[in-house]
Amino acid sequence: MSERLSVRKTYKLFIGGAFPRSESGRTVIVNDAKGRLLANAARASRKDVRDAVVAARKAQSGWAARTGYNRGQILYRIAEMLEGRRGQFVEELRDTGLGKAAAAAEVDAAIDRWVWYAGWADKIAQVTGSANAVSGPFFNFSTPEPTGVVGVVAPDSPLLGLVSVIAPVIVTGNTAVVVASEPGPLPAITLAEVLATSDVPGGVVNLLTGHRAELAPWLASHQDVNAIDLAGAPDDLAADCARAAADNLKRVRRPAAGDWTADPGTARMTAFLETKTVWHPVGV
Amino acid sequence: MSFEYAPAPESRAIVDIKPSYGLFVDGEFVEAKRSFKTINPATEEVLAEVAEASADDVDRAVAAARRAYDAVWGPMPGTERAKYLFRIARLIQERSRELAVLESIDNGKPIRESRDVDLPLVAAHFFYYAGWADKLAYAGFGADPRPLGVAGQVIPWNFPLLMLAWKIAPALACGNTVVLKPAETTPLTALAFAEICAQAELPPGVVNIVTGAGETGRALVEHPGIDKVAFTGSTEVGRQIARSVAGTDKRLTLELGGKAANIVFDDAPLDQAVEGIVNGIFFNQGHVCCAGSRLLVQESVAEELLDRLKARMATLRVGDPLDKNTDVGAINSAAQLSKIRELSDSGEAEGATRWAPACELPERGFWFPPTVFTGVAASHRIAREEIFGPVLSALTFRTPAEAIEKANNTPYGLSAGIWTDKGSRILWMAERLRAGVVWANTFNKFDPASPFGGYKESGFGREGGRHGLEAYLR
Incomplete structure (x- = not known):
C-alpha cells in the first residue's frame, strides 16, 4: 500500500467570519524558508479591503456593546483554542525559518499575550477613566470608548507580532481589518481559524493576505475607517498612509521598532480609545 | 414685558x-x-x-x-x-x-x-x-x-x-x-x-x-x-x-470643528432646556467649536419649546461688548460675518425658515442677530456645516433611537447635549453619542480638571x- 497523500489546506482570506477567496482571483506563492511551495495564498484586492471594512463596521457596535467581562472571556477562549493548536503553529513558524525552540517560544508567548490582554477587557476603563473634581455642583466623569474600525498593517513577526497588534485593538471593543505579514501570511490565516472557533463574532477581526504596499493605502484612505496602526509598514509606505489618513483625521499609530517579547504596556490599547466626558448637575 | x-x-x-x-x-x-x-x-x-x-x-x-x-x-x-x-x-x-x-x-x-x-x-x-x-x-x-x-x-x-x-x-x-x-x-x-x-x-x-x-x-x-x-x-x-x-x-x-446636537426630550424641564439651548448656541456669539448648533427636539414638544425659545431670544441684548448688560457681542471679523451670512442665506435658499428677534444693531462693527432656523432637513448645509455664529438649526425626532441616529449623523464628534428628567435615558444616550463631551441637563461647561476633545x-x-x-x- 502506498503512503497516504496528505490533504493540503487552501489559505483564503477571513472576512466577516467567512473564508472567501480574493474577489480578484489572484494568489501569491508562499514558499518555506528552503524555497519549497507551501501554498498559493490569496492576494487581496482593493475590493476585498472594502468588503472587510463593511464587515468590521457592521460588527463594531455589537462588539463594543458586549460587557468587558464577555469580551475578556472570548479573548481567553482564543488563548485556549491557540493552545490546542500549538503544534500546528510551531510547524508553520518553522516553515518561516524559525528553529524548533524559537518557534515554540513564539507560540507560547502569543498564547500568553491573549491571556494578558483578555484580563484588560474589564479593567482598562478603571485605569484610564476618572471622576473629575470640577469647580462646581456637577458630577463629571471620563470613560474610554473604542475608536471604531481600526486598520492594522501587521508586522513581520508572523504570530507574536500579529497577536500583539490585534489583541489590544479588539479587547476594548474596536473591530479590525488586518493586513497580514507579507513574507509570513500563513500563520495569520491559521489564526483566523482559531478566531472563527473562539466565539469571536464574525467581522470583529478581518484578515487579508497579499501585498502591503497595495492594500495599506486603501485602508489608510478609506472614509469609514477610524484609525490605522502602521506597525508593519516600512517608513515610506507609513508616511504615504499617514498622509492619506489625514483626509478623515484617522488616529495614526506610527511604526516603531519593537521587541514583541517585551511587556506591551497599555499604549497600544489607549491609542485606539477615545475619552468621553459626561457632565451632570448635582442638586435636589 | x-x-x-x-x-x-x-x-x-x-x-x-x-x-x-x-x-x-x-x-x-x-x-x-x-x-x-x-x-x-x-x-x-x-x-x-x-x-x-x-x-x-x-x-x-x-x-x-x-x-x-x-x-x-x-x-x-x-x-x-x-x-x-x-x-x-x-x-x-x-x-x-x-x-x-x-x-x-x-x-x-x-x-x-x-x-x-x-x-x-x-x-x-x-x-x-x-x-x-x-x-x-x-x-x-x-x-x-x-x-x-x-x-x-x-x-x-x-x-x-x-x-x-x-x-x-x-x-x-x-x-x-x-x-x-x-x-x-x-x-x-x-x-x-x-x-x-x-x-x-x-x-x-x-x-x-x-x-x-x-x-x-x-x-x-x-x-x-x-x-x-x-x-x-x-x-x-x-x-x-x-x-x-x-x-x-x-x-x-x-x-x-463641531456640529453638536443639543437633544431635548418631551419630559425635560423646558425652561431649563431653553436656557441651555440659548447658552449652547449664543454663548460667545456662537463662536464655539462645541456650540449646540443643532437643536434636536422631540416632536411632541417642538412647538411649545420653539415658542419659549423665541420669547427668550427676544430678551437677548446684542451690542457693546463692554456693556455689562450685553448678552451677545460682536462677530469677531468681517470675514467671519460674511461666512455666517452666506450659510444663513443658504438655509433660506434650501427651504428652512429663518427667525430672529427684532433687534437694533450698531452701525459700525460686525454684528449678526441671534437666529433660529426651523423646518431644517438633515441634508441642509445649515444642518451639516459648522456656522460658527449665533445661528441655531432646529430639527425634530420621535424616538431616542432616532435622536441618536440624527445626532451622530455628522463627520464631527466634539460635544452633545441631552435634556431629560429620566436618569437611565441620560446614561443610555450618553453611551451612544459619538462625542468627546456630553452635557446632560447643562451645556457649555468647562473646567481645567475635565478632559475636552473630539471624536x-x-x-x-x-x-x-x-x-x-x-x-x-x-
Whole structure:
C-alpha cells in the first residue's frame, strides 16, 4: 500500500467570519524558508479591503456593546483554542525559518499575550477613566470608548507580532481589518481559524493576505475607517498612509521598532480609545 | 414685558494698549519686518500694529525655545516649574479685570463672559497644571515620564487667552518649552501674557509668542525643530497639519470643528432646556467649536419649546461688548460675518425658515442677530456645516433611537447635549453619542480638571485633566 497523500489546506482570506477567496482571483506563492511551495495564498484586492471594512463596521457596535467581562472571556477562549493548536503553529513558524525552540517560544508567548490582554477587557476603563473634581455642583466623569474600525498593517513577526497588534485593538471593543505579514501570511490565516472557533463574532477581526504596499493605502484612505496602526509598514509606505489618513483625521499609530517579547504596556490599547466626558448637575 | 436698560459700560481705562507690539522671543519683545493691524470688531477702530513673524522669526523663536529646553526648563525639577506656573496663575488673577477688558475689546465678546468665564478659567487652568508639574510620575504615564521638547502651538480667535492657557499650561507643566501663535485677529491678550511671563521671571525662551496669520502658523507647524504640534481651529486646517506632520516624528493633537446636537426630550424641564439651548448656541456669539448648533427636539414638544425659545431670544441684548448688560457681542471679523451670512442665506435658499428677534444693531462693527432656523432637513448645509455664529438649526425626532441616529449623523464628534428628567435615558444616550463631551441637563461647561476633545473629524487628543498631560509626555 502506498503512503497516504496528505490533504493540503487552501489559505483564503477571513472576512466577516467567512473564508472567501480574493474577489480578484489572484494568489501569491508562499514558499518555506528552503524555497519549497507551501501554498498559493490569496492576494487581496482593493475590493476585498472594502468588503472587510463593511464587515468590521457592521460588527463594531455589537462588539463594543458586549460587557468587558464577555469580551475578556472570548479573548481567553482564543488563548485556549491557540493552545490546542500549538503544534500546528510551531510547524508553520518553522516553515518561516524559525528553529524548533524559537518557534515554540513564539507560540507560547502569543498564547500568553491573549491571556494578558483578555484580563484588560474589564479593567482598562478603571485605569484610564476618572471622576473629575470640577469647580462646581456637577458630577463629571471620563470613560474610554473604542475608536471604531481600526486598520492594522501587521508586522513581520508572523504570530507574536500579529497577536500583539490585534489583541489590544479588539479587547476594548474596536473591530479590525488586518493586513497580514507579507513574507509570513500563513500563520495569520491559521489564526483566523482559531478566531472563527473562539466565539469571536464574525467581522470583529478581518484578515487579508497579499501585498502591503497595495492594500495599506486603501485602508489608510478609506472614509469609514477610524484609525490605522502602521506597525508593519516600512517608513515610506507609513508616511504615504499617514498622509492619506489625514483626509478623515484617522488616529495614526506610527511604526516603531519593537521587541514583541517585551511587556506591551497599555499604549497600544489607549491609542485606539477615545475619552468621553459626561457632565451632570448635582442638586435636589 | 420688556425692560429698559441704562448703559453700564465697563471702563476701558484699566487697559493700556500700546500703538505697536513686537514678537516675544527669548524673553524680549523684538521687531519684525512686517506688521498687521488688529481692530476692535465692535467699532472697527484700529487698536494696534502687531508684528508679523516671518519664517526667519519663527526660526529664531524655535531656536530660543530649544535652548531654554536644553539648558533650563527641561532639567529643572518639577517642584520649581510648578512654582513658576503658580506665579503665572496669580499674576493672571491679579490682572484679570484688565485682561478681561482687553479680551472683549480685541475679540468682541461680552465683558460678562470674558470677566466671568474666560479669565477665571484661564487662571484656574494654570493653577491646575501647576500642581501636576511635580506629580507627573503619578499620572499613569510611566514611572519617569519625559517631556517631548519644543511644542509649536497654534490657537484660534474665539477664546484667545483661554486657548493659550489650554496649550501653554500643560506643556510647561510637563517640562516642554513653547512657541505659540495666537490668531491674527486676536493677538493682544497673548502679548499681555508675554508681559506676565516676564513679570513672573520665567526664564527667557520658555514661552515665545509669534504673532501673524496663516503663513506664520505654517512656518511654525512645518519647522523641523519642533517635537510637537498642538492646534485648535478649523477641521480643514487640521487636515493640512495632519498631512504636513505625516512621515515626521512630531507628535500631534488637534481640536477642530463641531456640529453638536443639543437633544431635548418631551419630559425635560423646558425652561431649563431653553436656557441651555440659548447658552449652547449664543454663548460667545456662537463662536464655539462645541456650540449646540443643532437643536434636536422631540416632536411632541417642538412647538411649545420653539415658542419659549423665541420669547427668550427676544430678551437677548446684542451690542457693546463692554456693556455689562450685553448678552451677545460682536462677530469677531468681517470675514467671519460674511461666512455666517452666506450659510444663513443658504438655509433660506434650501427651504428652512429663518427667525430672529427684532433687534437694533450698531452701525459700525460686525454684528449678526441671534437666529433660529426651523423646518431644517438633515441634508441642509445649515444642518451639516459648522456656522460658527449665533445661528441655531432646529430639527425634530420621535424616538431616542432616532435622536441618536440624527445626532451622530455628522463627520464631527466634539460635544452633545441631552435634556431629560429620566436618569437611565441620560446614561443610555450618553453611551451612544459619538462625542468627546456630553452635557446632560447643562451645556457649555468647562473646567481645567475635565478632559475636552473630539471624536472623528473633530480631532484627537484631550485637553484638560490628567488626560491632557498625555499630549506633552513621552
